Amino acid sequence: MRDFLPPDVRRREYVIAIVEETYRRYGFQPLETPALENIETLTGKYGEEGNKLIFKVLRRGEHESSGETDLALRYDLTVPLARVVAEHRGKLPRFFKRYQIQPVWRADRPARGRFREFYQCDVDAIGSRSMMVETELCSAVADVLQRLGFRDFVIRINHRRLLAGLLDAAGVASDLHGQALVALDKMDKIGAGGVLRELQERGITADGQRVLAAFGAGTTLQSMREFVGDRQEAQGAIAELELIFSLASATSARTHLRFDVTLARGLSYYTGAIMEINVPDLAGSLGGGGRYDGLIGMFCGENIPACGFSLGLERILVVMGERGMFPAGVDAGGADVLVTQFEGEDPAEALRLAGELRQAGLRVEVYPEPDKLGKQFKYASAAAIARVAVLGADERARGVVTIKDMRSGQQQPIPRAELPALRQAVLREASEVEP
């Protein structure tokens, strides 16, 4: 877990603003849920690995000494969404499209771009089984990444019912499909040998080589059709994927979408298409998602279809930082002007001047103590404040303020009534810095 100092926060805010603005253009609405959920809301939703990583909160009050827990920290934004839809169904539109950008917590070992507290940027569409939903989600995340400056990302896509058909064809009993997928999902990390071992350890008696072969069956949807034969569910899954590809050709996801039969996704709640975004220079994914038509029903009994995508803010920031993708303006400092103070002058004059400059829309810091002018200039330089305003007895008598430009070193008396024009100069400079 980390502190975000002002330069970090400015970069985070830059990315979040683009994510929000893009999702709003797709008609998604903002939702926020509490950090703490009842433990039973979270348990049993994330698979065996996930269950272990949930942070649990001690019950307060008289029960504290018993070590009993009743609340847990949000583990993702999908399960809370499902709970919200089940709980507030009557207040929500039939097709509820929401985005949500909040932190989640996992008691995981930290790694590069992986932390115990991290932000997810989720976007989900509730209420329709149409493949328009998957397509629009892929298009929305493609727009986000393109507006951030990414060009080389791939949205890999697969389908849980196709995976089920392949496992079935390879002789894996259906009650062990979940176990097999957990093992197969580790292909990137532990290789074919590791997956074979793990399949055995997880009690899968089917010939491991045959299982692996199913996932090496080919790279096209057409070759999958042949492999799964007359398994109707799997054929239906292939048809859904074909429809998504066809629809995506009319959107910004067009050039980024790739079918990948090895994509499994760890979470247990997916029921249809699954997606994951990768860039060449990051081992993990920038985000992922899929369809989960059964999850909301776990909270309200009624089966309500749903599909969503989650972007990992931290990983996006890591890659953007390493590639130098932030516009210069994002990393510029805080205040536009520093107002100085002298020994023996009335400090209320400095406050009055600061008030006038702020009224004009400028960001103004007042040096809080009387001090040598040289020291105050040095402070402005160190804090990357481009202008220093000096208001001494002489300036007051002449009705001016001396503005020192810390980059050129030039000083200029400006009539007090003309100070609001400084704001235009600052805006002009900011737009010149932008790429």
Next chain:
Amino acid sequence: MRDFLPPDVRRREYVIAIVEETYRRYGFQPLETPALENIETLTGKYGEEGNKLIFKVLRRGEHESSGETDLALRYDLTVPLARVVAEHRGKLPRFFKRYQIQPVWRADRPARGRFREFYQCDVDAIGSRSMMVETELCSAVADVLQRLGFRDFVIRINHRRLLAGLLDAAGVASDLHGQALVALDKMDKIGAGGVLRELQERGITADGQRVLAAFGAGTTLQSMREFVGDRQEAQGAIAELELIFSLASATSARTHLRFDVTLARGLSYYTGAIMEINVPDLAGSLGGGGRYDGLIGMFCGENIPACGFSLGLERILVVMGERGMFPAGVDAGGADVLVTQFEGEDPAEALRLAGELRQAGLRVEVYPEPDKLGKQFKYASAAAIARVAVLGADERARGVVTIKDMRSGQQQPIPRAELPALRQAVLREASEVEP
């Protein structure tokens, strides 16, 4: 703890944007800290009442079954700031001015405008003992409230060293001052009789009537001067308050600041001026703050002066909601246009049209399934989407899109190339709705 559905989030975002923009004008920089702190960072900082309300998190992994806790949820934003300053001192400017808007958690009984998870909007200035700091903080929060539309708020101000002088003059031993302040702080809730009882229960042997009399000594700083006599610390506190009043006369806090000797503030870390904001129609405060010159030293040994103010987002929202202070634009719906779909048409056409409209900056929802047109119009009405775009075979042949205005009911064919102009119409309507 509550879910915030889209209309709630929009109101929250409106207030937060004004708070952030105002704090930035005062030269404050954004900071974010993790939700979880080590338990020992939090314990002993909030007084006896506070300690009981900290949410503790179970240690993960093999220790889980022991009920041992090692982390706790952020209780306020001040203690994490003190830890950050102690930890990152070398990376921060000498006068570190930061704002922070994040949730905090307290295992408290919920009440009107009080929740177990709530957002604080904190603004603090580190590194100076100058009363310019207190004054600028009062001015900044006054600006925030004025920009939100508040006119009738009062910023009450008092001083911990003045309170100490008064208690001393009333015969309360200095090691019991903390206990006495906790009791006196409840005057609003339990009245004079209740305070007298609580003073006794807390082991204060001094004559309770004399203690109460000290706080009824007068309402002016001048009368305080006489009461505390030659107690130098208390006289210094009065001088500080007088300076703040004098400086504030040059700022927007001018007409809002009131000295109030009965203000005590519950938290134990304050050392100087203390402030609290009230409006007539809310029992609690909208925010509060003060100087805490000793807190950072608890983390790094070095005494670094600090002063801050915290606004309670939830309470501001409650009062603004009850008074109807939100501009109409804040409560307007999500999407600007709904793109329809027909049975038998290529749904990719709807996606292509949506892409063009989004490119023009419009917020566009696509109806995800083919459906009767009337049903799609109804959906748009219910979701407060002002325009519906219809693109059938006929429209495609003519190179137009039919735009139905859901408020007037009028339909108009618009040449496809002219669709971007819709954005101007939407912006114009939005600005007309603003007050």
